[in-house]
Amino acid sequence: MLAALDRKLLRDIGRMKGQTIAVSLVMACGLMMMTTTRSLIRTLEGTRETYYQTNRMADVFGYVKRAPLAAADRLAEIAGVAAVEPRVVVDVTLDLPGVDEPATGHIVSLPEEKPQSLHLIFLRSGRMPQIGERREVVVSEAFAEANHLQPGDTLAAVINGHRDTLRIVGIGLSPEFVFEARAGETLPDNKRFGVIWMNYHAVAIAYNLDGAFNDFCIDLAPGANAATVIEEADRLLARYGAAGAYTRKDHASAARLNDELRVLHALSVAYPVIFLSVAAFMVNAVLARLVRLQREQIAQLKALGYSSRDVGWHYLKFALVIVVIGTIIGSIAGRFMGEWFVNLYTIFFRFPALDFRMDWSALGLALLISSAAATVGVIGVVRQAVKLPPAEAMRPEPPADFKPSWLERLGFTRWFSPQFRMALRNIERRPWQAVFTIAGLALATGLMVLPGAMSDSLNYLLTYQWNMAQRQDVVVFLTEPGSGKAFHDLEHLPGVVTAEPVRSVQARIHFGPHTRKIPITGTPRGGNLNRLLDSKGNTIVPPEEGIVMSAKLAEVLGARLGDEVQIEVLEGQRAKRTAPISGLIEDFAGIAAYMDLRAIRRLLREDSTINGAYLTVDNARWPDFMREIKDTPRSSIVLIKKEQLAAFRKTTGQMVNTLRAFYFVLAVIVAFGVVYNSARIALSERNRDLATLRVVGFSQREVAAVLLGELTILVLAALPFGLLFGRGLVGYILSAVSTEAVRMPVRIELTTYSVALTVVLSAAVASFAVVSRMLRKLDLVGVLKARD
C-alpha cells in the first residue's frame, strides 16, 4: 500500500511531467556519455588485455640489417627475457586485380621448425601455411575484406624484384596489428596495405636472409626491466646493424590503442561533469519552485504531525525519481551508443572479437554522482521550507521583495517600458537562476559549435597537409638505399614531371633526458615538393648545419628552437653528432625530422645515395606510370597522395558525421530542456502577474511577450558566452584527442558559429511555443482568486 505522501509525490510528478522529463533527459545525456566512454574503456582495455595475453603480444621490438639466427639465441640468454622470436619482415609491392595503384604487402615470416612463440596468429578462416610450402600465405583480415580476398584466392607480389604468385590459405589477425596500417600512418588504408604471413624459408631465401633475421620481438619475464634488456639487446646486435629496440609504448599499433584510451579517459570525466552540473541546477530550480508553491501544504503536513525530516525526504524523493529516470535513460542510451561506437572502432582496431562490455560500475557511480548532484540541488530549498513554523507558512506569502534594477539606478529608467522593467527586476532578484539558465544555454551553444568545428579543423588539416605542404603526387621508397642511378631510373619513369631525391635514415634524437626514435629525412636544397612550413606558413629550408623538426617532436623532447640536440644514427657506422634545431614545422600528422640532403649524406659518409623520391606525375600518363612502378623491383612503398586523401576522408568522414549527429542531438536536448524548464518555472512563478495582465486587458500576445521577454534576454545573453565556451570546448576536446599521430588544428568557420546560434535559437523558439500554448490555457479567474 502506497503511503499517502507517496501518492502525492506521484501526482506532483505527473503534474510536472514535462519538466521532470526535461531535467531527466539533460541528466541522461551526462550519464550516457559517462556509461558510453567508461564502457568503451572497459571494452577496449579488457579485449586488449585478453588478446595480448592469449595471443602473446611481445614487450620489446626491434630490427637489424641482418643478424644470424645464433644471435637470437644470445638474446634469449639476456636476463629477464622469456622468449625471443627472430623473423624476416619486408615490404613488397602487390598487384591487385582491378586496382591500378600498387599496394604494399607487409610480409612477416612464420617459423617453420617450431610453432610461433609470440604474436600468435588468430585464424579467422582457412588454415596456416603448410611447412615447406613456399607460396602459401595468410593475409590480414582488414586487407582481405577491403579487397574481397578469400582462402583459395591468389595474390601477385613483386618479391625482391621477382614477380611471384602467392596463394591465400587463411585470413588472420595478430596482436601486433590491431591498428593495421603502415608504421607512422595516421589512418588505415586497408585497400592498399595488408599484412602477409608466410613461411620463413620462402621469404628469407628470396631476400638472401636464410639463416638470419632482420626483425625480432621479445617477451619479458615477469618483473624484468625493459630498459636494461633493450640496452643489452642493442649492444649485442650493434654489429648487425641494429636500429634500436623499443617497447610497446613506441609500437605503432599499441601506441594508437593507448592514444584512443587516453582520449576516452579524458572524455569520460569532462562530459559528465558539464552535463550533471547543469542538471543539478535544473533540479534545484524545479524543486525550489515546487516547494514555494506548496508552502501551505508543507505547513499543513507539519501541523498534522509530519516531522521536518519526513517532509524533507518527501521532496528529496522527487529529485531522486528524476535521477532514477535519468539513470535508466542514460544507461540504456549509453549502452546503445557504446555498441554503435564499438562498431565504429572495428574500422580502426582489429580484434578477434570486439564485444561491447557494459561497465556496470559506471552505472553505480553515475547513480551516486547524480543523486549527489540532485541532493545538493535540493537540500537548501527543503531546509528553508521546513524551517518555517506551520502557522506562519499557512499565511499567504508576502509580496516578493523587489527594487529597481541596477540599470535603472544608473538612470536608464525612462527608456524602459514597465514590461522590460519587470523582466530586468525579475532577473536581478534571482541572479543565480539567471546565471544557471545562461550557463545551460551557453553549454548547448558550445556543444553545437563542436561538431562543425571538427569538420572545419579536418578540412583545414587536409588542405594544409595535402595542398600546401605535400605537393608531390607519389612518394616512392626503395627496399635498399640506392645510388644516383636509382634516382635516375625513378626520374625517368613514364609520366614523371618532377622528381626530388630523398635519403632517410633511422636515428635516435636525444635532448636532456628525453629520447625519440624517428627517421630523419634528407631533402634537397631548393626542393619544392614536400614543403616544410612553419606556424606562419613560411617555408623552412633545412640549413647545412641543423635539424628541422615537427613542433610536436620538439615539445615531446622538451626542446626549443635553437637548442642543440644529439643525433644518433642507427644505421651504417652509427654516427653521432649534435645539431641545433633550426626550424619548427607546423604539421598535424605524426612527427618528423628533416635535414639537408647533403648533410645527411655526410653524416652517413655516403655520396649520392637515395632511398626514395618525391614525384609529380602527368595525369594523362598516370596508367603508364602505375603499370611501370608496380614492376619496379626495388620500390617497396608507394604512397599515392590522392588515394591517401580519399581513404582519410572516408574513414574520418564517417567518424565525424557520426559524432556530428551525436553532438547535435545532445545540444538540442540541452537547449530545449533548459529553455523549456526556465519558461515553465517563469510561467508558474508569474502566473498571477500574467493573469492580472490578461484581466486588465493585455492580449495573449502581449502577455506572452512579458513572459518570454525575460527569457529572451537570458537567451541572447547566453549566446556570446556559448560561442566563447564552444571555442574553449573545441580547444579542449581537440587537444584531448590530439596525439602524436594526429593533431587537430583549432579552426572554426563563421558558418559553424551561425549554425550553432540558429539551432539554439530554434530550440528556444520551440520551447517558447510550447509555453505560449500553456499560457493560452491559463485559468484567469482561478489564478487570481487563489492565495499564492
Added chain:
Amino acid sequence: MASPVFLAQGLRKVYHTGEVDVVALSGVDVEFHEGELVVLLGPSGSGKSTLLNIMGGLDVPTSGTLDYKGWSLTHADEKTLTQFRRSCVGFVFQFYNLIPSLTARENVALITDISRDPMKPEDALELVGLGPRMDHFPSQLSGGEQQRVAIARAIAKRPEVLLCDEPTGALDVTTGLTVLEAIEQINRELGTLAVIITHNAAMAEMADRVLHLSDGHIVKTRSNETRMPVRSLQW
C-alpha cells in the same frame, strides 16, 4: 430611464467538472445602470462571482444574453473580450494581484500605457490617497495600501464599470473602510458603475441597490433610499 449599462436576460452558466454539471447561474435577468453602486450579497456558491466574471468579460454564459450598452457580449470572441476588458472594465479582487516587481506608480502605468484616454498614474494614485507612496514596491505597502493601488489601477483607464470581488475580504475593519471609501469616491466623482461582491451584509447600506443571490438566482432586490456614508458602516 436611461438605457442600462448591462442588460442580462435569462443568463445561465453551467460548469462541467468531471462527470458533474454545476449550475452556477440559472436564468438571471438583471440590469445595471450608469453611476449606480450595487452590492451583490449571497453565500458561497450562490453565483455572484460567476455573474461578475461574465459581466467583466472573463467568462461567457452557457445560454441567455448579456448586452453592454447595446453591444452583445454573449458570443464575443477572445479578442473582443480582451478589448472590452482593456477599455471598459476595471477589476478589483480580494487578493490585490499587484505585480511585485513594479512600483505602485508602475503598476498603474501598466494599464495607462495600453488605454486610450487614461488618467495620469499619479492622479489615479492621488485619488485613492496614495500620492506620497507611489514609488514604493508592493512589498513596502500595507494590505490596505496594496488594495488601494489595485483600485487606482482599475480606475486609471476611466472605465465605465468597476467590478470588485470581495475587495475587503483580506483586510481588517479600518483598512477595509478606507478601501470602500475609495470605491465609493470613484463611483460618486467619476460616475462609474460600481458592482461589489461581499459576504458582509453591513456593506449593503452604502449601495443604491442590493441584489441577494442564492443557488444561481437573484432571490431579492432591495433599493436604498439613501446611501449610508462608508464611515458610518459597522461590522
